[in-house]
Amino acid sequence: MNAEAQGGQALSGQALSGRAESVASLLRVRDLRVVIGGRHILHGVDLDVRAHGVTALLGRNGAGKTTTVRGILGLVPRTGSVLFDGTETVRLATHALVRRGIGYAPEDRGVFAGLSVAENLRLAERPGAGEPAYALVHELFPELRQRARQPAGTLSGGQQQMVAISRTLLNGNRLIIADEPTKGLAPKVVTEVAQVLERAAEAVPVLLVEQNLAMVRRLAEHCVVLADGRTAHHGPAAELLTDAEATRRLLGVGRHQGAAGPDATGPDATDRAPTGGPSADRTAVDAPPAARPHTDREH
């Protein structure tokens, strides 16, 4: 239903072009640049995370998605502008920015392997910032309650992801940033993670880095695509995903391995194979050969 609404808006022609500045954004990133060890990783990323729903951050492997997230949080040295709820935060230390209400589930899940599940969750508590929402976490992931004393390093990948997501839900955050939460997970767990994020997004806006286009299709209303360390595209997610040509060009996901050209056989396509997503993605992307012209600021 979301897709239809967004699609309709897109048909009016305004959503895919220009910067979506008219829409209230909770997080507003402009000209984010990151240089690590003399290498320019980001050359000026612009993105807006709206105050509602899921904004997806897409792009091929190496496009700079994770670096963008780490740059926003100040985990890598960066320049540019990062407005969180209207306040410039680019000079804040990571912990000070996070305390303003950001929950972060990193790409590698960032679980402390030697600490128990309960200790991992306790670290996310913010003393003096209200009661931690353990009831919610235990309702969403009853398993974590049973495994409270188990070292997090002995959990399965899916269970570790539950810990990582729980840490973002525990402390009344105003924004959740999830970096590839379904990476390497079994299809059943992917569905579970999607359900939780979907539910979380009803209350808190989410910035979702994701390679699994089925997840994006299901959750995201808006998307930003990076290419070579820059923002290459942004607009309604449904519109991008129904445009096979744009999807192939921006994300490197082709119709078929053989026909799609070198892009689709890159690491991106093979990387996502274990998630069980790609085949579903391809058929879905195949379905309507959308004739809508795409716009791309870089071309």
Add this chain to the structure above:
Amino acid sequence: MSTVVLLTLTGLGLGALYFLVASGLSLIFGLMDVLNFAHGALLSVGAYGTWWAASGHLPGAGADGPGFVLAVAFGTAAGTLAAVLLELAVIRPLYERPREQVLATVGVGLALPALLSAIWGADARPFPGPAALTGTFGLLGAQVPVNRLVLIAAALAVLAVLKLFLGRTRHGLVVRAGVEDRAMVTALGIDVRKAFTLVFAIGGAAAALGGALGGLYFGSVDPGQGTSLLIFAFVVVVMGGMGSVGGAALASVAVGLVQQFANYYTTAGLGDLAVVVLLAALLLVRPSGLTGRLA
């Protein structure tokens, strides 16, 4: 038999001393990736602080009874303060520059003993201590110096307090998490720099306590004491696994015992070499130390 008893308790006493230095060293390295070459100097500050206070310079402190306890407390406090100042003034401004950081700690490690010898001379000074702690007691036919037991008891107490701190308090939880992944701790909204200062304070306190009680063990204080102990403390840290307090405790015992027995039963001085051989052997078998933690 009596020789074995004496060597065992002396080895354990020496191991206790190593543990007091190595526990802080290990936590600091585990949490902050800082090799603190000034850690031995903190032991010297504790030793001289205690010696100064026990020699009648601090009102209320003395060489006996409660006065000596006060002197040890003073020495420990001096070492703690020095450690906090070291972290705030030298280590903190250099976090992004690890090479300069190591050089700065080496510099402080050289400058502090030099300062001590400039004030009180380079020669060893006799260390005053309560009569009750300077005597010996009979155990299975051996006459064992009491100060060995004092050191062992102090090290056990520090181990227990550290375990409680790390296992039962939120600050301890932050330290354990920080040893694993410092960046993720900050990404959860925790100011990990506070934990840095805290760990330096704890490490400085333990080392300074080691200095105060080491004065009893050696019967004297000299400016270079801390630095010579530091080398073995580094061996202990590497053997025990970086950042692991329990590992440091085990490795301290091993190093202390090997050193004492080898020095007695072979040529004097071979014990020190034996420790290095032990380290090399362990690293060949278990590259990440006794506790399996990688540096």
